[in-house]
Amino acid sequence: MKILVCIKQVADTESNLRLNSSSSWIVEDNKIAYRMNRYDEYALEEALIIKDILPGTVIDIISVGPERAAAAVKKALERGADNGIHIKCGNSALTAIETSSVIAEYAKDRGYDIIFAGVMSEDLMQSQVGPMIASFLSIPSAVSVVKTELVNNSDAISVYSELEGGMTENIEIKMPCLITVQTGINLPRYPSLSNVMRARSMEIVTVDIESLKITESYEEIVSAGYPPASSKGIVINGTMEEKAEKLLCLFHEKALI
């Protein structure tokens, strides 16, 4: 089995994110922590689980992003992936069509049986890159998958796609295919010491984005802004004890306690 896992390095939303002075994008400085997109961690783990079952499996990791994105590829190698590919580009806010077109361009003719991706990125939240890659490659895709089962002696995989409202749909999908993974599908492993040591000596293949055919974006980010400040909320101030008392008082007034 040959698997490609698409990962994105994203700014940690818990770190100090601010908009730049022209409100065009976030400030990218050393106050921001970057990490692997959480959804992609689950996608990677799902590939590693297949490799546990079918030991001959080869897992390639691909990430499109600026210089720093190589760190996320390295992390994936430490978890047990076999090869890392970093498609380097200057722009850290590529649109879905741009990102998916270069990944598809790289992946075509390389014979991947399954391409995994997270269901969305935590920064742009579009849920589009996965199905767009599948569309460029003319392969079927299943999205928001919460369970996969290999089918014996078959080129099909049984997947469970999560619909909204707590429903799941069982789908049979034929390889080659693309699967976007929802969180909770598995419990991502910690890197083993031996894999961390192995990853140290592994070279990441760097590809300049200019060398690949990219579909020019159909969209343009005009500006960004903060959501409107809360208008109705009461901020409860004071010491922790005072806050607790005030809150209980408010609950009491509303006959909640």
Added chain:
Amino acid sequence: MNKTKYNMIAVLDTIENKLIPQSFELIAFAESFTQGDLLRTLLVVSGSSVIKLCESISENYGIDTAALEHDELYYPNPELLSELLIKITGEHKPEMVMFTHTIRNCQCASKLSVSLKASSATAVESFMRDNEGYVFQRSVFNGKFKENVRLKNPVKIVTVLPGAYTLTENRIPRNSEASVIQMKFEDARLHVPAVKHRGYKPLSLSSEADTGVKLEDADVIISAGRGIGKEENLELIRDTASIFQNSAVGGSRPVCDQRWLPFNQQVGITGKSVSPKLYMACGISGSQQHIAGMKNSQCIAAINKDPNASIFSISDYIIVEDLVSFLPVLIRKFREKYGECCEISDHPAD
């Protein structure tokens, strides 16, 4: 056959031939987008047998409606649906194709976008018109920021976030002549090259069985988010729940992903939608998908150590504290003040 060229197509998708509840919000979006002129808007209802449904929609709303029928559309089948839509869109060349924002519709939007070279934006919350066209607003970075995206190409595709638009209940159909079109597809008649590649077969649907607790029935829900840090701290959430009558414990997606709470206690688009008298969000940052599942609560109290947490934007009571230190104080204060006169239930539902 109807000869109208539609410039706007709104796709109302069904599950087992029943409309999803948010479908009507899409009509509201279409109405807003066309400034009330829906004469060149076509509602496309997909399913395996939806002609009756289309007749009632067309009659109630006065909008032309097409039944897009295929045996394999009984269960959601975004792969097939997008192929059929590519065909329809090719005929009508609309300016806009719109969907309700669901993950499977993002899949459709993405496939349409690649095939038709159409601009697309998912989870849009609003739009603005300017002299260069349209700019759509959507949330990014887990709701910390909004971005404004211009869709540049002639064909535009959007998925509209549930809750962003609401249909006025007493809408009077403006076009009493609205027609119903039947589009029945069988594979043999579909000359779309992609069909032969289709290795996608929906088999069945299932809902997670509810065991015991009904989050929906609780008056008070105390919900835990990633901020609880470790599973043991769920005890604090349970203890807090115990100070209220008819209370239950809920959680955000990350807590359920960790298996600290079962998935049927998850609140959000992908879990339960709740509207209790009090929703207390503890250590929940407030992702869009979570907020959509609880924003209709009558009273929302949020405890988070991050003063910029998005949950605060919809909260009635805001407490900037680490829940691990704050909740024990809250429970102690409750016992000091109300402990004697209130009966504390020993076994809150969780």
